[in-house]
Amino acid sequence: MAAPARGFGVDVGGSGIKGGVVDLAAGQLVGDRVRVDTPQPSTPDAVADVVAGIVADFGWDGPVGVTLPAVVKHGVAQTAANIDKAWIGTDAAALFAERLGRRPQDVVVLNDADAAGMAEIRYGWPGDQSGVVVLLTFGTGIGTALFLDGKLVPNTEFGHLEVDGHDAETRAAASVKEEEGLSWEEWAPRVSRYISVLENLIWPDLVIVGGGVSKKAEKWIPMLDVRTKVVAAELRNAAGIVGAAAAAVEAAPTSADAAVSVSG
Known part of the structure; x- marks a missing residue:
């Protein structure tokens, strides 16, 4: 039997940035998550460095989903709630893709609450x-x-x-x-x-x-x-990570795992 599809999500908040590997069949974290204090000031470059560090800690080389406490349209942050105002107008998807060494289609950026909600709807x-x-x-x-x-x-x-x-x-x-x-x-x-x-x-x-x-x-x-x-x-504070991982794999089906539907 093939191993369950897995993804990677990073949840950027005003006080902490959390990331981990997600079992997309179960909607659960695989092992422990990593949490790093959000840098102050939380500029795009500073946050991108932390996100890249978290992904590197796991040795993850697949698609990555990242949440932001912001309105995000087509990968661009339109607002900045509880993060540095320099995010407004930043192409967050392009920034994270460049910092992570990924193709643009392998990085998805979305609003943090939307990611958490998607996880609850799919796995709750x-x-x-x-x-x-x-x-x-x-x-x-x-x-x-x-x-x-x-x-x-x-x-x-x-x-x-x-x-x-x-x-x-x-x-x-x-x-x-x-x-x-x-x-x-x-x-x-x-x-x-x-x-x-x-x-x-x-x-x-x-x-x-x-x-x-x-x-x-x-x-x-x-x-x-x-x-x-x-x-x-139901997913408590892990919902943002789970939702981000699911969105990234769904948007970038680049392997047999990624082709597995995560729509629940």
């Missing part, structure tokens, strides 16, 4: 694929991914909705909880308020929450006061 509960589903990643900021019957609407930026006169993520991101020393009981109402505003805009059937705080979902999800069902991301 079958019910995740029905109706309007939104994934929210709570970390340095708030990332969002929107799906209609399992199909992605890319580059939504609902984390920047104005809520009570504030950019939502400046009040309800996980980083704010830490910076302000908020208890779960103090933070949960802020999340509820944010989700309530989002509910009134898109009327989702399901909300999936990811990011580091999803590992402690039992401490705060039960305290949310919203009308939509809220569940923790």
